Amino acid sequence: MTATAEAPTAPRDVSAVVAALRVTYESGRTRPLEWRREQLQGLRRMLVERESELLAALATDLGKPRAEAWATDVGFVISEIDHVLRHLRSWARPERVWAPLVTRPAKARIVREPFGVALVIAPWNYPIQLLVSPMVGALAAGNCVVAKPSEVAASTSAALARLVPKYVDTDAVAVVEGGVAETQALLAERFDYVFYTGNGRVGRIVMEAAAQHLTPVTLELGGKSPVIVEESADLHVAARRIAWGKYLNAGQTCIAPDYVLVSAGLEDRFVEEIRRAVFDFYGSDPKASSDYGRIVNQAHVQRLAGLLGDGHATIGGAVDEAERYVAPTVLQAVPADAAVMRDEIFGPILPVVPVDGIDAAVEFVNGCERPLALYLFTASRSVRDRVLSGTTSGGVAVNATMFQVAVPALPFGGVGPSGMGAYHGKASFLTFSHAKAVLRKGPKPDPDLAYPPYTARKERLLRRFL
Numbered sequence: 001m002t003a004t005a006e007a008p009t010a011p012r013d014v015s016a017v018v019a020a021l022r023v024t025y026e027s028g029r030t031r032p033l034e035w036r037r038e039q040l041q042g043l044r045r046m047l048v049e050r051e052s053e054l055l056a057a058l059a060t061d062l063g064k065p066r067a068e069a070w071a072t073d074v075g076f077v078i079s080e081i082d083h084v085l086r087h088l089r090s091w092a093r094p095e096r097v098w099a100p101l102v103t104r105p106a107k108a109r110i111v112r113e114p115f116g117v118a119l120v121i122a123p124w125n126y127p128i129q130l131l132v133s134p135m136v137g138a139l140a141a142g143n144c145v146v147a148k149p150s151e152v153a154a155s156t157s158a159a160l161a162r163l164v165p166k167y168v169d170t171d172a173v174a175v176v177e178g179g180v181a182e183t184q185a186l187l188a189e190r191f192d193y194v195f196y197t198g199n200g201r202v203g204r205i206v207m208e209a210a211a212q213h214l215t216p217v218t219l220e221l222g223g224k225s226p227v228i229v230e231e232s233a234d235l236h237v238a239a240r241r242i243a244w245g246k247y248l249n250a251g252q253t254c255i256a257p258d259y260v261l262v263s264a265g266l267e268d269r270f271v272e273e274i275r276r277a278v279f280d281f282y283g284s285d286p287k288a289s290s291d292y293g294r295i296v297n298q299a300h301v302q303r304l305a306g307l308l309g310d311g312h313a314t315i316g317g318a319v320d321e322a323e324r325y326v327a328p329t330v331l332q333a334v335p336a337d338a339a340v341m342r343d344e345i346f347g348p349i350l351p352v353v354p355v356d357g358i359d360a361a362v363e364f365v366n367g368c369e370r371p372l373a374l375y376l377f378t379a380s381r382s383v384r385d386r387v388l389s390g391t392t393s394g395g396v397a398v399n400a401t402m403f404q405v406a407v408p409a410l411p412f413g414g415v416g417p418s419g420m421g422a423y424h425g426k427a428s429f430l431t432f433s434h435a436k437a438v439l440r441k442g443p444k445p446d447p448d449l450a451y452p453p454y455t456a457r458k459e460r461l462l463r464r465f466l
């Protein structure tokens, strides 16, 4: 069941789409592990067989370099599917738990069952990964899924709407294209789970809509992910890893390094290392490099251009609106209250802010909203411990950027304004599963102990064995 780009699903049709999936869910068809595995294998085949169509769509939408697009959108999800296929049987096995004496003889188990019909809403920046990876979790857990790609990455949305139905059970999976109106029509329906990735403003709309049906949500949001570069860090390696994480997908990554807090004495050397990294990666004219992406649309180019005035662009600073190009940029001398230090940048602009030692850096981070990711570059164990225990974030990478998401056994998600809930690997399976508590007893024995009339002796025994 698909609404294509040429004929988006009209709001009134959305109820029929959801109702049809619910019939499938109630039939029990999605419960067997074999059915779930077939769906995941189908999505995997789609990614392998249709790779060139998918990469072409990503190139149209975001000018994604081929290797980057494969690694972060296509290959990423293939690895996720392989990981889930490898472990699904053991994750789905009921988990036996201890039963206290007063309940015995009895068997207590946690049975993971699907919620029912799930809604997955994706953004545009990794438009394949961020739609298909949550679908993998939802299907692995035995749910039906309505998948809503982002209209902002229009070519990829159209490609997914065309391709997904060719590879999965269309009675259980529907791709619904569209923008605000279509998403709000979907949100008015009763789903059993809503999984949203995108900005916090819409996250609030999603949560409010889900609240009307008391539907549980996962919100994968964004924010400003800080980087701390401490005195003992290897500056050359730190700069390369930060520049890579920042300028990948032209900075349009939810866990991209947003700004750098660097020990004051190192600022200039650090910026020179970033300059070298940018040159090594993209040459003297990044605009001409086939390895540097583009901004998704003109409105975002204008937004980013507006941020350039918030500091002194010591690297980059060039903008070509017609080509949706914003150069890899470093801003220095940025006032603390500038917009570029308040809002998530979501583009290739890196403010570098000098701080007076590690305590000042930790204080700075704690003065801001809890981030999705925090990056620390240091060779010191005590600094690492100080930052890990003194800050809260969705995730942390030490002496690296972004790679925390490439470990499927690590849950990925935010905390506070950067999101709630987590996914990837087992966390995805658990997110999309209801943990049903099951206690099983036989008819005998059936002692009087728990029944009225309560006597002093019964109370004594209860106090001892409960």
Ligand code: NAD
Pocket (backbone or CB within 6 Å): 121, 122, 123, 124, 125, 126, 130, 148, 149, 150, 151, 152, 178, 179, 180, 183, 184, 197, 198, 199, 200, 202, 205, 219, 220, 221, 222, 223, 253, 254, 255, 344, 346, 372, 414, 419
């Ligand atoms: P977007 O504009 O594509 O919006 C996301 C989804 O919400 C889309 O499917 C869109 O159709 C829908 N939507 C937009 N406005 C809506 C409305 N008023 N009502 C209902 N639905 C609506 O993407 P975006 O929000 O610009 O994405 C960028 C943001 O997402 C950044 O803040 C980024 O940090 C965050 N993000 C988070 C993650 C993560 O995994 N935590 C990943 C990527 C992006």
